[in-house]
Amino acid sequence: MSDEHAGHHNVNYSIIFGFLCFCTLMSFAFDKMGIENKIVLIILVMGVAVAKAMFVLTYFMHLKFEGNWKFVLLAPTCALALGLPLALLPDIGVHYYTQDVPQIHDAVTAHGEEADEKPKTPEKTH
């Protein structure tokens, strides 16, 4: 199996390596460009990261040349991996109440921040 995998894929790994280096340079350049819009920056750098990851998985890890067992093995893993973030997201990531912590009190005192960062007693909806 090893011999089969090592010799018969006709992949030019140097090109894949070059592409990965180019992507890393792009990520670095996005950082140095000083993009003000955080959402745009996140989309750009994470898009580059996903592209790099796909190339590593497809060619370096040979998933392109593996059978369909890869989907059976990786799909449940990925579903379970998403479980924790999704479970925590409603109450910690996008909570319906305003947090009441000393950092916010201090920020309000120092900079007079308003709106959603203004500390207030957590509101109960239930």
Added chain:
Amino acid sequence: MSHESPAPALKMGLPIPNSKLGMWLFLGTEIMFFTAFIGAYLVLRIGSPGWPTKVEDTHIVVEAGAINTFVLILSSYFVVVAHEAMGAKNFQKAWKFLAFTFGLSCLFLGIKSYEYYGKISHDILPSHIAENDEQAINKVTREMEDVVNAEMARLGMEGKALEDKRTALQAAIGEQKGGKLSQLQALAAFDSEFVELSRHARDNVALSIPSAEFESQRKALTPGDKLQPLTLHGVEEYLKKLRADKQFAGLFSEVHDPHPVPYGNLFASTYFLMTGFHALHVIIGMILFGMVLMQGSKLDAGWSDWIENSGLYWHFVDLVWIFLFPLLYIV
């Protein structure tokens, strides 16, 4: 009795070696392991009203992260080349490229250590970071107290409580002539400054009012009024003055500038959790490759599966870093 030849034995399982299946199953658990950390980081970051991103707060060196990304990508490429060389029965070439990979993993850890050193020297550590002005002032007083305790112990002041050491220090100053006298006097002066600052911090009174006058000035206030409060800026100026004083040279090396970083502890916890476990995986990969390198000229085709599986593991380590780099260094 049938004369037909028996049917060939049914091949069960997946068309890959058991070791490779085992490695993929292990990588499945690894995906869940790291996505738990990365997911928790994302959720906490999204849920926090603030997050430290300025270089002066995080001491993140983007250049170091980018170089480490390149180092890992290059090492992944070398692993693939080594694997191909094993397939072509060119064991010497395979050994050489695995040695390069091993060297690159050392370089990765060296750069990571340099980054960790920067964080540790600035006290960017979980639970060490002051998140508001009050915590920053308290941290400075604690650090000054630690210096006083350590210096008194170093200069031979005996006693369990700080007060006993102070008595011993005064006695030692009275007995000394020359030699250590200037050191002892400097320490006593530093201790007085620490006591003064801690009294201001405790009572939240501005440094412009000497602590000895707290009571008299409070009595002079009209009911409802308070003494002018202590501010971070006031403490910064006070420390600047003390640092410039030559007699305190060296005593301030362990005292950090008061610098509140809101959500800094959460940042430090998630940063060290993710990069620490990633570095641990790099070390495990080095052990896997090290075992092959130890074969030297005895390396043969029997190690092909080992190299292929170690390679899969190493690519996964690279894959994790591909996501950690933008998440921790850029975004």
